[in-house]
Amino acid sequence: MAKKKLLLLAHKLLSAMLSLLFNNGGRNNSNKQQPPLSNQAAAAPPPSPPGDGGPSRHPVVHRGVLPPAPAPAPARRATLVVDVDAALLRSGGDDLFPYFMLVALEAGGFLRGLALLLLYPLLRLVVGLRGAAGVRAMAAWLMEDVAAEAFDALRAAVAAGEAVCVTAMPRVMVEGFLREYLGVEAVVAPEMKVLWGFYTGLMEDADHKVAVATAMAAEEGKEVVGFAGSPEFLQHPLARCCKEIFLVSSDDEKRRWRPLPRDKYPKPMVFHDGRLAFRPTAADTLAMFAWLPFGAALGAARLVVALAVPYRYSTPLLAATGMSWRLKGGRPALPSGGRGQLFVCNHRTLIDPVYVSVALDRQVRAVSYSLSRLSELISPIGRTVRLTRDRSSDGAVMARLLDRGDLVVVCPEGTTCREPYLLRFSPLFAELSDDVVPVGIAVETSMFYATTAGGLKCFDPLYYMVNPRMCYTVQFLDKVDTSPVRSGASPSTDMANLVQRKMGNALGYGCTMLTRKDKYLMLAGNDGIVRSTDEKTAAAAGCGAATAGKKKDKSTEKKN
Numbered sequence: 001m002a003k004k005k006l007l008l009l010a011h012k013l014l015s016a017m018l019s020l021l022f023n024n025g026g027r028n029n030s031n032k033q034q035p036p037l038s039n040q041a042a043a044a045p046p047p048s049p050p051g052d053g054g055p056s057r058h059p060v061v062h063r064g065v066l067p068p069a070p071a072p073a074p075a076r077r078a079t080l081v082v083d084v085d086a087a088l089l090r091s092g093g094d095d096l097f098p099y100f101m102l103v104a105l106e107a108g109g110f111l112r113g114l115a116l117l118l119l120y121p122l123l124r125l126v127v128g129l130r131g132a133a134g135v136r137a138m139a140a141w142l143m144e145d146v147a148a149e150a151f152d153a154l155r156a157a158v159a160a161g162e163a164v165c166v167t168a169m170p171r172v173m174v175e176g177f178l179r180e181y182l183g184v185e186a187v188v189a190p191e192m193k194v195l196w197g198f199y200t201g202l203m204e205d206a207d208h209k210v211a212v213a214t215a216m217a218a219e220e221g222k223e224v225v226g227f228a229g230s231p232e233f234l235q236h237p238l239a240r241c242c243k244e245i246f247l248v249s250s251d252d253e254k255r256r257w258r259p260l261p262r263d264k265y266p267k268p269m270v271f272h273d274g275r276l277a278f279r280p281t282a283a284d285t286l287a288m289f290a291w292l293p294f295g296a297a298l299g300a301a302r303l304v305v306a307l308a309v310p311y312r313y314s315t316p317l318l319a320a321t322g323m324s325w326r327l328k329g330g331r332p333a334l335p336s337g338g339r340g341q342l343f344v345c346n347h348r349t350l351i352d353p354v355y356v357s358v359a360l361d362r363q364v365r366a367v368s369y370s371l372s373r374l375s376e377l378i379s380p381i382g383r384t385v386r387l388t389r390d391r392s393s394d395g396a397v398m399a400r401l402l403d404r405g406d407l408v409v410v411c412p413e414g415t416t417c418r419e420p421y422l423l424r425f426s427p428l429f430a431e432l433s434d435d436v437v438p439v440g441i442a443v444e445t446s447m448f449y450a451t452t453a454g455g456l457k458c459f460d461p462l463y464y465m466v467n468p469r470m471c472y473t474v475q476f477l478d479k480v481d482t483s484p485v486r487s488g489a490s491p492s493t494d495m496a497n498l499v500q501r502k503m504g505n506a507l508g509y510g511c512t513m514l515t516r517k518d519k520y521l522m523l524a525g526n527d528g529i530v531r532s533t534d535e536k537t538a539a540a541a542g543c544g545a546a547t548a549g550k551k552k553d554k555s556t557e558k559k560n
Contacts, residue, residue, distance in 0.1 A: 059226065059242040061234070064253060067153050067227050067246040079224045080157030081238050082184075084167040084174065086229030087248060088154065090147045090257050096169060101280040102141060103173065106273075113280075114289060120282050140272040140419075141279060142177050143265060147257040151182075151264070153227060158183045161222070166236060170203065181266050188238065229254070262420075270421045270514060273453045273523045275463060277445045288447060291468060295447075299465035306380045311358050322468055327359050328475040332437050334362065340406040342398075344429050345439035346422055346503055347411035349450040350375055350460050352441050356409050357381050359474040364407040367398060369414065372458035391428060398432050409439075412496065415516035416451040418443075420509045423516070425500045427492035434483040438499050440475035440507045453523035477506055 067080065082088055085096060097120065105113035157163045162185040165178050171189035178184045190203040226233065226245035233239055233247070248254065262269075278284055302323055305314050318324070335341050343364070345352055353366035357380075367385045376384055385401065387394040401408050412425040429436060443450070450464035464470060480499055484490035497511075504511045520526050 059239065060244045062244060062246045064248060065246055066149055066248065067157070067225050067244075078157060078161035079222050080154065080161070080163045081224060081226045081242060082150075082154055082157075082163060082165050083226075083228040083230065083233045083236075084165045084178070085169065086233070087227050088147065088150045088165075088229075089142070089145045090254065090259065091145050097282055098280045099141070099169060099173065101282075101285055102274065102276065105276060105280065110289075110292075113285065117282065117285050117289065140269050142174070143181060143269055144259060146260045147254075148260045148264065149257055150227070151260050154182060154184075155266075157225075164188065164238065166233070166238060183266065268419075268421065268510065268512070270417065270419055270512060271453075271519050271522050272419070273455075275448050275452065275455070277447055277449050277467075291447070292466070295466040295468065299462060302465050303378060306354075307378065311361055315358065323465075323470055325355055325358060325472040325474065328440075328473055330476070331360060332476045332479065334360070334407070335405070338405065339433075340402045340404065340408060342402060342429060342433040342436045343407065343409045343439050344425075344436045344499060344503075345409060345411055345441050346507070346509075347413045347416045348418065348441050348443040349416060349464060350457075351379075351450070351464065352411060353384075353409040354379065354381055355441070355472040355474055356439055359476070360407065362407055364409045365401050366409045367394075367401075368411075374458040375461055378461060395428055395432060398429075402433060413516070415519055417519070418449055418451055420507070421514075422500055422504050422507075422509050422511050423514050423519070424512065425496040427496035430482045430485045430492040430495035430499070434486060435479045435481050436499065437479050438477040438503050438506075440473075440477060440503050442473040442475075442507060443470070444473075445470045453520055475506060477502060 091098070101113060101116060104116045154163055163183070164186045165174075165182075165184045165188070167174055167178075167187070167189045169189060170192040171187060172192055174189060175187045178187050193204055224242045226239055226242035228234070228239075228245060228247050228249070230249055231247065234245065239245060278288075280288070298321060302318055302321055305317050309317065315325070332341075343356055345356060350368075350371070353364055357364040364381060365385055366379075366381060367387055369387050369389060371384050371386070385397060387397065398408055398410065410429050412427075412429050413423040414426060415423065417423050445464065445467045446469045447467045448463040450460045452460060480495075480502065482495055485492045485495050500511050503509075
């Protein structure tokens with residue numbers, strides 16, 4: 001028996017390793033469409049008499065069906081009690097490990113993640129994961145794990161009345177997501193104990209939350225319906241408030257549930273942080289730790305090849321190691337003399353200009369607002385020209401480069417965005433040249449993201465190099481005539497919006513009015529500007545006051 005278990009574990013580890021090595025889409029593959037759920041499942045309603053005018057202690061249980069959409073308010077007051085872990089999420093209540101691993105890795109680092117992985121067998125044997133268990137990194141993964149069928153039922157309940165969510169995950173991990181993205185009224189979850197300002201990982205039941213939610217659900221005139229994915233929900237105190245409970249506990253039914261399409265998200269998921277580009281199940285996390293020593297050696301070898309070997313030879317060598325790129329469409333005609341050419345590209349990672357240079361097979365000059373010394377040292381295209389965020393001086397610097405005949409690459413978004421959206425384009429580029437070449441950039445990684453807002457940005461290129469497989473896609477678009485801006489016939493902002501729309505259409509990305517400052521205020525609590533030592537002290541107070549006193553939410557604002 002022990003030998004059989006070891007063989008099974010080895011098989012799972014090999015499968016996870018192969019998945020990470022050859023899956024070039026990372027977490028984006030989780031959005032594949034699946035057959036829709038059939039609503040013809042048989043119901044088994046064993047009616048029980050209600051109590052003395054209060055909530056029924058023996059609700060009618062319908063098995064294998066979703067709750068029907070309630071009548072719109074104020075036709076009736078309805079409350080839907082949802083079992084988040086086993087009913088709302090497609091993974092089910094027995095697979096909460098990835099969310100705890102996300103927090104351990106993103107908030108605590110690799111050592112804490114390794115400790116959790118080593119303790120995982122003990123947790124499974126002793127207490128399971130329903131009661132055990134980077135919050136910023138979780139929202140994107142939670143949204144991708146939401147079942148479309150369960151989401152429709154929950155949103156209908158929120159529109160007609162209210163929803164109360166029940167979960168075994170710590171409240172601090174999920175409450176913000178459930179309230180902000182799904183609009184639930186109350187969250188019943190265990191509290192995580194705090195010692196000296198740090199979360200200990202020890203849990204305590206939220207009895208007061210249960211009492212408040214029970215009182216809310218039991219108000220006179222309300223029709224309370226439960227939606228669960230496990231029979232364990234029937235033992236929860238809130239289950240006694242329900243008149244009916246819809247129990248979808250069949251694994252076969254859940255496997256047919258579809259992931260929630262991105263266009264149905266209550267609000268666009270534009271920003272999220274964290275390094276992991278895969279869902280860290282126990283097997284995939286074990287595969288990651290097994291890969292890291294080989295990945296570090298392979299990353300060093302890739303870096304040596306990129307720095308020492310010419311493009312025409314390094315490209316096939318790096319592609320053989322899994323570090324590939326592709327050119328979509330053709331190359332633009334380059335100026336043979338005189339003034340240089342300005343390339344405007346969206347910003348996915350710090351090494352975007354490198355792949356523009358590789359695609360052109362020409363050296364380019366990249367301009368950037370901030371770059372670490374380490375990133376400059378390992379750059380194969382030479383020293384990056386630093387900008388100061390002063391409009392006149394930055395414009396003069398780029399104009400001198402163009403007058404000298406250089407090929408200049410600029411990213412007018414001002415910061416990276418890893419989701420399929422484009423941030424607002426700064427219009428300065430439209431004032432520097434009579435024409436620009438828009439460049440669409442797409443990046444696929446299988447294990448790590450090469451961007452961060454709250455972490456150490458100097459490690460971004462190294463995380464990219466360590467991936468088992470990754471691919472850059474470069475697409476040169478038709479030149480855009482920007483001479484009307486230089487002649488004063490057109491505003492530079494309109495030209496920037498035009499270039500953004502052309503690039504968004506080519507890439508299939510949404511165009512937003514969000515900026516670098518919005519991103520960093522949301523993810524890191526600062527304005528994203530790297531200041532010199534002399535400026536930091538003076539700016540600290542102002543930055544803190546702006547973050548505390550001004551909360552922006554322009555995620556859904558689109559350009560006309």
